[in-house]
Amino acid sequence: MKQPSLALKLIFPSLLGWVVGTAGQLQQVDLASAQTYQLLLLCAVGFGFTASTNKLAFPARALCTLVCTGLLAFGATGLRAGSFIKDALNPQLEGRDLVVTGVVAAMPQRNESGLRFRLDVESASLEAAPVLLPPRIYLSWYNGPIAAVTGPGGGPNDGVELQRSSADLVAGERWQMTVRLKAPHGGSNPHGFDFELWLWEQGLQATGYVRAGAKETAPQRLARTWAHPLERARQAVRDRIFETIQDRKIAGVIAALVVGDQNAIDRADWDIFRATGVAHLMSISGLHVTMFAWLMMALTRWLWRRSLRLCFVLPATTAGLIGGLLLALAYALFSGWGVPSQRTVLMLAVVSVLRMGSRRWPWPSVWMLTCAVVVLADPWALLQAGFWLSFVAVGVLFATDAGQGRSPPRRHAMGTNTSDGIDSAQDQLSTAIDDPLEPEKKPRHATRMFDAAKASMREQVVITVALTPLTLLLFGQVSVSGLFANLLAIPWVTLVVTPLALIGVVFSSAWSLAAGAIQMLSAFLQVLASLPFASIAIAQAPIWAGVLGVVGGVLVAMRLPWPMRLLGLPMLLPVVLWQASQPALGTFDVLAADIGQGNAVLVRTARHALLYDAGPRFSRESDAGHRVLVPLLRTLDVKLDKVVLSHRDADHTGGAIAVLSMHKGAELLSSIELGHEIQAVRKAQRCEAGQRWHWDGVDFTILHPDAQDYERPAKSNALSCVLKISNGRQTALLTGDIELEQEASLVGQAAVGHIDLKSTLLLVPHHGSATSSTGVFLDAVNPKFGLVQNGYRNRFGHPAQPVRERYEARGIQLVDSPRCGAATWRSDAPDNVACDRQMRRRYWHHRLP
Numbered sequence: 001m002k003q004p005s006l007a008l009k010l011i012f013p014s015l016l017g018w019v020v021g022t023a024g025q026l027q028q029v030d031l032a033s034a035q036t037y038q039l040l041l042l043c044a045v046g047f048g049f050t051a052s053t054n055k056l057a058f059p060a061r062a063l064c065t066l067v068c069t070g071l072l073a074f075g076a077t078g079l080r081a082g083s084f085i086k087d088a089l090n091p092q093l094e095g096r097d098l099v100v101t102g103v104v105a106a107m108p109q110r111n112e113s114g115l116r117f118r119l120d121v122e123s124a125s126l127e128a129a130p131v132l133l134p135p136r137i138y139l140s141w142y143n144g145p146i147a148a149v150t151g152p153g154g155g156p157n158d159g160v161e162l163q164r165s166s167a168d169l170v171a172g173e174r175w176q177m178t179v180r181l182k183a184p185h186g187g188s189n190p191h192g193f194d195f196e197l198w199l200w201e202q203g204l205q206a207t208g209y210v211r212a213g214a215k216e217t218a219p220q221r222l223a224r225t226w227a228h229p230l231e232r233a234r235q236a237v238r239d240r241i242f243e244t245i246q247d248r249k250i251a252g253v254i255a256a257l258v259v260g261d262q263n264a265i266d267r268a269d270w271d272i273f274r275a276t277g278v279a280h281l282m283s284i285s286g287l288h289v290t291m292f293a294w295l296m297m298a299l300t301r302w303l304w305r306r307s308l309r310l311c312f313v314l315p316a317t318t319a320g321l322i323g324g325l326l327l328a329l330a331y332a333l334f335s336g337w338g339v340p341s342q343r344t345v346l347m348l349a350v351v352s353v354l355r356m357g358s359r360r361w362p363w364p365s366v367w368m369l370t371c372a373v374v375v376l377a378d379p380w381a382l383l384q385a386g387f388w389l390s391f392v393a394v395g396v397l398f399a400t401d402a403g404q405g406r407s408p409p410r411r412h413a414m415g416t417n418t419s420d421g422i423d424s425a426q427d428q429l430s431t432a433i434d435d436p437l438e439p440e441k442k443p444r445h446a447t448r449m450f451d452a453a454k455a456s457m458r459e460q461v462v463i464t465v466a467l468t469p470l471t472l473l474l475f476g477q478v479s480v481s482g483l484f485a486n487l488l489a490i491p492w493v494t495l496v497v498t499p500l501a502l503i504g505v506v507f508s509s510a511w512s513l514a515a516g517a518i519q520m521l522s523a524f525l526q527v528l529a530s531l532p533f534a535s536i537a538i539a540q541a542p543i544w545a546g547v548l549g550v551v552g553g554v555l556v557a558m559r560l561p562w563p564m565r566l567l568g569l570p571m572l573l574p575v576v577l578w579q580a581s582q583p584a585l586g587t588f589d590v591l592a593a594d595i596g597q598g599n600a601v602l603v604r605t606a607r608h609a610l611l612y613d614a615g616p617r618f619s620r621e622s623d624a625g626h627r628v629l630v631p632l633l634r635t636l637d638v639k640l641d642k643v644v645l646s647h648r649d650a651d652h653t654g655g656a657i658a659v660l661s662m663h664k665g666a667e668l669l670s671s672i673e674l675g676h677e678i679q680a681v682r683k684a685q686r687c688e689a690g691q692r693w694h695w696d697g698v699d700f701t702i703l704h705p706d707a708q709d710y711e712r713p714a715k716s717n718a719l720s721c722v723l724k725i726s727n728g729r730q731t732a733l734l735t736g737d738i739e740l741e742q743e744a745s746l747v748g749q750a751a752v753g754h755i756d757l758k759s760t761l762l763l764v765p766h767h768g769s770a771t772s773s774t775g776v777f778l779d780a781v782n783p784k785f786g787l788v789q790n791g792y793r794n795r796f797g798h799p800a801q802p803v804r805e806r807y808e809a810r811g812i813q814l815v816d817s818p819r820c821g822a823a824t825w826r827s828d829a830p831d832n833v834a835c836d837r838q839m840r841r842r843y844w845h846h847r848l849p
Contacts, residue, residue: 009058010065011361015368017066021073022379028078031085031843037078044071077379081843087134089206091849093126094182095793097211098133100124101176103227104169105136106336107235109263113619114142114166118204119175120227134205139179141166141210141219166212167219171231177219181208185792185846187594188821188837189628191476191540191635194383200844201380230333234259237505244508250515256283257493257501260336267621269522275529277482278489289328289344291494297324321352340386346373347394363398367391380844385474389467396466396554397459460486462557469549469575476635477537481528492521539580539637549575580637582606584828586697588725590732590761592823593632594836595624597791597798598651601734601763602638603725605696610642611666612723612734612763617654625655630662632822639663641695644687645670645678646720646736657681671705671719686710687721698727703755704742717766718742724759730827733759733781737766743777750780757781760830764788764807764814768799778810785833787823788816792848819848 044067051064101123108117117139124133143165169175184207186195199207212219238255245251252264262283265273273279281288300323304316328348332341347370354361354369361369371391374381381387464483471478479485497517504511528534541549552571555564583589583606591602595615603610611633615624633640640663645653653672660666660682668684669691678684691702704722720736738746743765750757762783765772767790786807790798799816807814813833815823821837837845 010062011365012368013062013066014069015365015372017069018073018372019368019375019382020066021070022077022375023382024070025074025077025081026379026382026842028843029841031082032078034079034082037075037082040071040075040078044068044075047071073375073379080379084200084203084205085843087205089134089181089183090132091183093131093133095180096126097178097180097216098124098126098131099176099217100133100137100179101174101222102137103225104171104173104175105228106231107171107238107259107261108169109261110166111263111619111621112143114140115169116140117169118202122174133181136203137179137181137206137208138199138202138204139208139210141169141212166210167221170224171235172225172228174222174225175219176222178211178216179208180211181206182793183207183846185818187596187628187817188840188845189594189632190822190836192594192628192632192822196845197380197383197842201378234261234334234336238264240508241504241511244504244511245515247515250518253282253518254501254504254511254514257288257498258505259334260338260341267626272522272525272529275479275481275535276485276489276525277479277535278485278493278525281486281489281493283338283340288494288498289332289341290348291498292331293324293328293348295324296327297321300324318356321356325349325352340390342377343374343381343387343390346370346377349373367395367398370394388470388474392470392550393463393467396462396557399554399558460490465557466550466553469546469553469572472538472575473541473543473546473549476540476631476637477535479535481531481534485525485528488524489521492517497521537634537637538576539578540635541575541578545574545578583696583826586727587826587828588698588727588732589827590725590825592763592787592789592817593624593628594817594821595628595655595789596817597767597789597794597796598624598654599646599736599763599767599789600624600629600655601787601789602633602636603732604638605698608641608695609638610644610700611640611659612644613646613652613736614643614655614659616651623655623658625658627655629655629659633659633662640666642667642669643682644721644723644734645672645684646722646734647716648672648676648719649716649737652736653678669702669721671710671716671721698725700725703746703749704738715739722746724755724757727827730761730830731759732761732763732825732827733757733783734763735765736763737769737772739766739769739771740774743772743774747776747780760784760827761825762786762812764799764803766798767794767796768803768816769796770800770802773803773806775806778806778812782810783812784830785825786812786814787825787833788814790817792818792846 047064048068051061051068056064100119100121102119102121105118105120108115119137119139121133121135121137124131184196184199184205186193186199188194199205210219238259238261241255241258242248242251245254249266249269252261252266253269255261255264260283265282270279270282273282297320301316301320304310304314304319310316310319325345325348328345332338332345335341350370350373351366354366374387374391460483468478497514500510500514500517504514548571552568555568555571556566558565583604585606587605589602589604591604593600593602593615598616599613600615601612603612611629614629617623618627640659643656643660643663643666645656645668647653648671653676656678660668660678666682668678668682669687670678670684671687672678672684676684687702687705689702689704689706693700701724702721703724705719709719717737717739718741720738720742722736722738722742723734725732725734746755746757749755757777757780759781760783762781762785764786765777768788788799799814804814815833815835817823819837820833820835821840822835824834824836825832
């Protein structure tokens with residue numbers, strides 16, 4: 001058997017070096033200078049030249065190749081990031097009224113509160129003076145009331161600023177509008193979504209909103225341009241879908257499949273799709289792109305073979321590959337060119353080029369080449385869960401030989417037998433386009449159907465077994481019903497729903513058929529999602545456990561003797577049985593989640609957990625519970641025993657329904673009124689001063705409000721439930737939105753010895769409003785730390801400057817969400833507050849002065 005050449009052997013280490021070097025650069029907290037990265041590039045070239053001129057053994061040469069390409073990737077990615085960051089928003093322009101002229105760069109996303117859109121900036125000015133802005137910005141245009149007019153000291157007065165209703169923006173239109181911008185800034189929570197990384201990948205270096213109030217100049221549509229024609233076409237198709245299909249939930253799924261608008265899918269539907277493990281099918285996934293590429297390959301080759309003249313110009317197989325690749329590219333572009341589509345098109349392009357060039361590479365080299373090409377195009381894709389799921393899945397199929405056995409052995413175009421033990425990824429792709437076009441070689445139809453179903457079943461089992469540890473590592477949950485759901489959903493969505501949805505672009509009546517198919521699938525998925533243990537959640541394990549689990553899953557799934565397969569089972573145990581750390585008996589932890597402008601504090605003892613407030617509601621389809629708290633509780637493997645909602649305001653109760661729906665056994669304690677919508681989900685017990693309970697050596701006491709406070713008309717802030725948590729050595733005080741009068745009442749009770757306010761940790765009242773945190777109250781509490789849960793550049797100006805000064809004058813360390821992210825304080829380590837933003841900091845994250 002012919003041995004692979006040295007060059008072929010070095011392909012894998014060179015590609016691996018590029019991926020590893022890129023991954024190393026993404027771990028940088030701060031970017032180095034451009035000269036440093038340039039020096040690394042020169043070192044890589046010099047080192048590589050020196051190694052190539054010396055006769056080294058293969059292991060040494062492979063190591064040199066890996067190091068050289070790693071240095072090249074590290075330097076190139078660093079230079080790319082440095083070039084991008086030069087266009088960042090000038091901090092002096094944050095929060096200022098800027099007049100901007102630009103072109104709508106993508107189809108806007110509309111919801112009940114307004115719309116969001118991307119704007120390519122052409123020019124901008126501040127007070128008639130030109131200023132430089134990032135090339136592309138991300139804007140919101142709100143409807144109706146947007147903000148309370150800020151009064152002296154950062155507190156709101158009774159005025160409300162009304163916005164003009166958002167216009168029907170169309171991609172490619174040029175507009176002039178007044179906007180307020182800020183640097184990209186998102187929440188930072190353990191295992192949470194990195195919004196700033198997402199903005200970085202999208203090329204968006206500023207976010208903001210349109211100033212369309214009565215006092216501002218109205219936004220003006222200046223012209224329709226020829227820019228972004230594809231986005232304009234996508235928007236037109238999406239609008240037609242919603243005009244044709246009356247059920248907006250069904251229309252949203254069709255829009256997601258046709259134009260890639262995943263935001264159109266209803267949140268409740270997303271919950272069902274995730275619980276049943278089919279969420280990957282409800283967007284433009286690699287599976288959809290590959291399916292249409294395969295169909296076009298087969299059709300192009302069949303048509304090409306009808307003409308002898310065309311076959312002399314170009315082989316039919318090559319024509320099929322080109323046709324399939326072009327259709328895959330067109331579909332991916334029309335669907336919004338999302339990251340999964342990009343990955344799939346690049347993978348198809350790599351494999352197609354290798355096949356057209358008659359290159360026969362071992363599958364690890366082909367797999368690593370596609371990985372390196374994707375990383376070259378988008379280095380930051382390495383930090384996306386979808387990247388690892390898709391590439392590990394492909395690698396698993398190659399490694400386990402799951403795609404073999406569907407067709408007889410093939411021969412190379414030049415006649416060389418390819419079944420000589422070196423598997424080629426090209427054969428995996430060509431399986432779909434060779435023999436099916438030669439009727440005399442095909443087995444009987446029934447046999448082909450049975451073999452295809454058998455192969456599909458095995459692939460699904462292999463992928464499920466191998467990827468379960470990785471899914472648990474990335475998301476902290478896995479769908480138990482996913483295997484059964486996907487066996488039906490994959491062919492149904494891929495072969496029925498998606499084709500009908502795309503045919504509807506030409507014949508709108510097909511959308512009605514697609515809607516019926518979606519309704520049938522939804523009924524099946526709802527039954528699966530309602531089953532006990534439809535999905536399981538465990539604590540999110542460390543990376544080493546996930547890697548070990550993936551290796552174990554691959555071993556179990558491979559075509560090996562069973563004794564060798566069983567060796568993989570112990571490797572699965574760390575990630576499957578991982579337990580999150582819990583406070584010791586007699587101690588407690590406090591975690592203030594980063595949820596923007598609002599309160600949400602998780603308190604844990606050895607065997608119990610309590611959530612104090614549930615953060616804000618952002619829109620009808622989005623709130624802090626669904627976006628932050630439910631995933632956080634799941635990854636920490638927390639089961640809530642009690643939820644305390646301090647008062648009715650939306651920035652404290654916005655995420656409560658999502659949290660209560662996921663924690664059906666949690667008791668609810670609150671001051672909300674009987675008619676509040678949350679009462680329909682979980683009947684609340686009224687919080688009253690004097691209520692106490694004891695968990696694991698820790699005392700919980702309600703200090704406010706008194707029973708008679710409910711009888712007096714008052715603002716909702718005045719009824720905030722104040723919760724004191726103490727183990728006899730350390731104390732935390734959670735205060736909601738109490739103001740001057742309530743603080744004075746608590747201080748008075750403390751003065752006569754009815755209560756003790758002394759605390760190490762204080763949740764700053766009312767987010768640091770000027771109407772709270774009086775000097776006498778702070779003296780009575782005398783905390784070491786003050787936690788401020790507030791949004792970055794929030795419209796209220798919280799915490800107000802006079803409040804900051806009062807804390808600083810008393811030596812109280814203020815810990816605010818924009819600088820700290822999620823803040824964790826432990827009663828057994830009371831002198832420190834751990835900040836998630838500081839622990840996870842990378843160079844693309846926003847830095848506050």
